[in-house]
Amino acid sequence: MRLAIGDVVRDRRERVIGTVVGIDPEGYGSLVALRVSTGTTHLAYSDDLEMLARNNGPTGLGRRVLAVVLFVLAALTAFAASHTVHSLGGNWALMIFSALGAYTAFDVAFRGVQRLTGPRRIRV
Incomplete structure (x- = not known):
């Protein structure tokens, strides 16, 4: 899966929806940092994520x-x-x-x- 900062994803394991704010490579897979609606950061493995929406910024x-x-x-x-x-x-x-x-x-x-x-x- 290809992710960019700002993409909206869902963590299937913990049923959390958030926007991608960063990626941290690790041995098992990549940990992806998500910003959830409460303003906190949630870490999830990339294998547990499901793409919901791509971040398409405003056209210049x-x-x-x-x-x-x-x-x-x-x-x-x-x-x-x-x-x-x-x-x-x-x-x-x-x-x-x-x-x-x-x-x-x-x-x-x-x-x-x-x-x-x-x-x-x-x-x-």
Whole structure:
């Protein structure tokens, strides 16, 4: 399991829900420190944890601008690919697939950038 600071997990053994605040490697497995609702810290083994929610912080202005710019570029590229296929005499199916392929190229690149610049996940 990969965890990041702020992820919400449940300890199956003691039935405690909390957010991850730290990880302490140990011989048996990794001890994970959880902040519970009472404000205290609870330690649990990583094997006893169950993922409930990922921590996705607020999107910054730079990432939002990049998303809009890449969407516009993807839409223009998809239109250009579709128009080129149409002008070369391609049928409607080829036009759709060329537009979809052009858009997907930008989408895959954007998701790769998001994965590289997102929160660090630690294997526990």
